[in-house]
Amino acid sequence: MSGRPTLLRPPPEDPNKAPIENALEVTEMAVLGPNIFTNTRQPWHPPGARGIYGGAVIAMCLAAAQRTVAPDFVVHSCHCYFLLAGSSELPILFHVEQVRDGRSFATRTVQARQRGRCIFTTTISFVRLDPATVSPDTHVRHSSELPRAGPDNAPLKPPPDDYTDEPEVVSQGPFQGTKIEMVNEDSPNPCDKKTRQWIRARGKITGGMAAHLEALAYVSDSYFIGTITRIHKLWRFPFRAEEFEDLSPRLQEKVRALHEWEGMGSDPREMIGRPEIGMMVSLDHTIYFHNPGKVRADEWMLSEMDSPWAGDERAVVTQKIFSKDGTLLATCVQEGLIRLKKPNTSKSNEPKVKAGEPKL
Template sequence: MSARIIGRKLKQMSRIGTMATNSASDLEGEVIRSFISLESLDPNIFRAPKENLWHPNRSRFIFGGQVVGQALVAACNTVSPDHLVHSLHCYFLRGGNSNWPILYHVDRTRDGETYASRSVKATQDGKAIFTMQSSFKTDEKQVYRYTMDMPKVKGPEEYLDANEILKMRLDEDGVSDKEKEHISRTLAEEIPLLIRPTEPESYYRIKTGKPERLLWMRANGNIGDDNKLHQCVAAYMSDFSLLGTALQPGGPNFETRFMTSLDHTLWFHNPFRVDEWMLYESFSPHAGNGKALVLGRVWKQDGTLAMSVAQEGVVRNTPVSKM
């Protein structure tokens, strides 16, 4: 399928996709596609309606991964169908606001036979909130290949969904009313992703843990067969729970006063489908001075490395007072 104006085609994907799916899966896929859907205002300018912007529970700003995914949609709309993104580098300049639409301005920096480059600036109310540099490449076959080994972990069917874990947490003894309220709000958000952490107690900071994390993740619903669309949804998904990796050593002994992304980088290595289970591996080599660095890898179930991730963010924690 042509990548020409992906945003315009998003609502058609469940109808024209060749995968055999049921209507419920198509509807769920439609939900996640709406999170990155854009309106075309000009060949180089795209608009994200404020109604589609997601402001997560307990966050000051809209979800950063949504801005990354939408910016990639805008860039993809301006390259040829045979060019797929292989890397992107982002800076978050201001927190996004769900009261204003976002405009994405694309600069067609370079078009070559093998590589193409795009710069994207996102603005709200006339102010820049985000910039992205992205590079696209045509397919190139090479005999020489090398990749690391995927971590050894049980399959996704062996773990509970994050929402199931939270529902169980509501019934546990010793859970404060404040935490129950937060859990209830989180469950009400109905995020269009399925997340299965391998160590839930560290993931939810019920106990302290190492600054490393493994979780299974996939889009909840059929995304269709457009490779570019899978890359854009993956960019959206890549920001989920990433900085939280750096919070695990503090566990319940620290309270997070403020946390937000500063920059975000993705490298795409091999084709994948985001509506199939992938293992998200992340680890944080350093946290301090109000910042944390987190690195990650995303693996297909067959052990193929799909993506690499890097992010630095603001992390401000205070010790929990002992009564």
Template sequence: MVELENKQVEHELISTSLEVEKLEANLFRSKSLWIPIRARGVFGGQVISQALVSATECVDPAYALHSMHCYFLLSASPAIPIVYHVDRVRDGRSYVTRAVRAVQNGRTVFIAMCSFQRPEPRQPSYQTPMPAVQGPEQCDDVEVYYEKILMSPVEVDSRIKEYALEYVQERKKSPIAIKTAGIISEDGMKTHMYWFKARNVPKFDSPAKEAAYQKCILSYISDSHFLVVARRTLGLDSFAKGAQRLAMLTTLDHTIWFYDDSFDCGDWLLYVISTPRAGGGRGVVHGRMYTRTGTLVAVTSQEGVIRAHLLDPSGTTERSKL
């Protein structure tokens, strides 16, 4: 079995993070995998995007991805490649469907259903307007908050400092730049906003291939800072004490709907995220991704396990497991 170098570090080139090796028709294998700091397994956005790259390779370029529905079943290790099996479920005149099963060590760790549509640009259109927000040039990188912790003259918990240092180092090597764009209230919900863009995005001669690859990059980005909004809405934190201490945060499912084929992930995209409901050990987040000029290009949704560090009736700590 092929083994990957278990560095657990995000690659600086987005093209490397998304790259898969074609083994034969409908069968692909990851070439790099990484685990974010303090995470349970391989970054979900990387699995989503590699699965999408694999599915796209099995579709006529005349069809464009319009939706992707994913389930995370098991945590994946970065030490062993993931093999992506693509099933050509349906080839219709207007829509094409591909199912992807991601397998590692003989176990299915992830499944996705991808639907592709023959574009219909003349149909009527509507979108929710982009919120009023400062431009990316006026916003701080997300790591600035943690850099301030590291430079603070005030005594800070050593665990927080250790995490801050790891996070800053991770962010500086990431192929994705992220800026905090603030928190607003929409219909009574706290809505978190971030600017994202990919660095060193490769270019393609074919417009269809270019658009398809941009969607693969966006799918990678879509899992960043997403479920954490539900955790924040619940007031949970890994470094808190008692019932406010976070015990588990992991994704169950993830969905993306695309409504534009002309965006560029090499330019800033605004990610608007809110939590309509959380409880019972789960939480759901909804997201909207806009170009900096205000075009809504994708709508996202994700549900995950969000558990607090609680005591059971006997007074012992409840074990967090799936």
């Protein structure tokens, strides 16, 4: 398995599928045993990150698990643990265990392995969708509403369908988003701050509900634990803020564009003297899918994040994902390891950044 990103030669990308569907495709490896799958194509390794993008591993584990349940079962929760940084130069094997198949619920565990070592594990629960048993009279119901803003306190509106305002530095990958908005940015309490961003998969997803849910799982990991850097105004680039003016004009422009895009302000020099990230990695990741049938990941979805707690070199971030019509599609929780650089640390000690939080 050394030195090859896939076990089998990757097939040509299917032009009838969205880029994210091609990126998350898994291939069954029945020759190795029952319920074993592998990545069909090489996963994305964000520049400067410790390993492959975590959202891709989450989504491919979900893709493998969905292949082992009956078609009338749909995912309602994933509980995931990141164990080791994954390599984009090695194939991944996804081992699915059929833990339980009941009348109403089914449970799967999936281990993602490289070189025989488990790099990621998740337990996924599925629920049977039976419209005949759904009755408003037998269910307790409530749901968060789409956030409101502006002088008229109107629900937030998504960008236009032909949106193309991403700067080049963030315009790669199978999904796109808008500039991150900081809410309550001037509050002295980080718990009061929120980040908001509209996101969607590029192209048109054609693989039905399963493909939309995998795409949502993929994008749920974007900028997640990095919320801590924004609400605490932490410097995360691999050089000190004081050194910004020493960069070439071209690199200054890239840093300025990314800094502003992430909701940190238009001038990186304003970060001079701020604490610096030494290490930032995800430890675990949970997704609760509330309305799987309404997920349209190739349409605009609003991601709102905040953090109720940080301490002991760890932090917790919560995320709500809404459809553009205001339906709460999912609630996500992530805990990560956050370590700051000690003052006067040598600039050669570059921060180790979580996959999905690219550095330059």
